[in-house]
Amino acid sequence: MPDWPIHLIVPLLALLIVSKKETQKYILLLLPLAVIPDFDTFATQHRALLHNIFIPLMLLLFGLVIKEYRTIFIIASVYIASHVVLDMFGGGVALFYPVHNGMAFVDASLAMSKTNELLWTLDYGFREYGAGWETAYGYISDSIGTGAMVFVFLAGMCVAYRKWRGI
Numbered sequence: 001m002p003d004w005p006i007h008l009i010v011p012l013l014a015l016l017i018v019s020k021k022e023t024q025k026y027i028l029l030l031l032p033l034a035v036i037p038d039f040d041t042f043a044t045q046h047r048a049l050l051h052n053i054f055i056p057l058m059l060l061l062f063g064l065v066i067k068e069y070r071t072i073f074i075i076a077s078v079y080i081a082s083h084v085v086l087d088m089f090g091g092g093v094a095l096f097y098p099v100h101n102g103m104a105f106v107d108a109s110l111a112m113s114k115t116n117e118l119l120w121t122l123d124y125g126f127r128e129y130g131a132g133w134e135t136a137y138g139y140i141s142d143s144i145g146t147g148a149m150v151f152v153f154l155a156g157m158c159v160a161y162r163k164w165r166g167i
């Protein structure tokens with residue numbers, strides 16, 4: 001399942017690619033929202049309470065109605081929605097909680113066998129919300145994720161150094 005570095009880096013990169021320069025400060029300030037859904041680990045409904053489609057839709061709706069904060073609400077919606085989608089590819093989420101408790105999931109992978117055959121897996125649908133999720137706690141970072149964060153941190157340091165030196 002995705003750990004926090006993936007949850008942070010993927011939407012950050014996507015938002016920075018599509019954003020205008022004046023919105024980049026909001027993208028950086030709102031970055032912690034990308035991991036907020038995992039705080040439902042402390043509730044009894046992990047992968048349900050904060051891992052559903054209704055929270056990003058509500059934020060999007062606020063963005064459409066409240067014009068002066070539109071950018072902020074849309075960025076917040078993208079961060080939460082990206083977390084939900086990534087977890088859907090990593091075990092599943094109760095996408096329509098509390099209306100429907102089924103875990104929406106997508107398993108999509110491509111692997112190579114020892115005989116150089118490509119093994120494509122694609123499965124999707126709903127499965128029952130397992131009791132295991134109620135007691136599960138979020139994986140913050142595995143070793144690869146930590147390495148990825150170090151890589152991004154070093155890139156950020158390079159940008160800060162270039163700005164400081166004016167080069």
Ligand SMILES: [Zn+2]
Nearest residue numbers: 037038083087
């Ligand atoms: Zn999660």
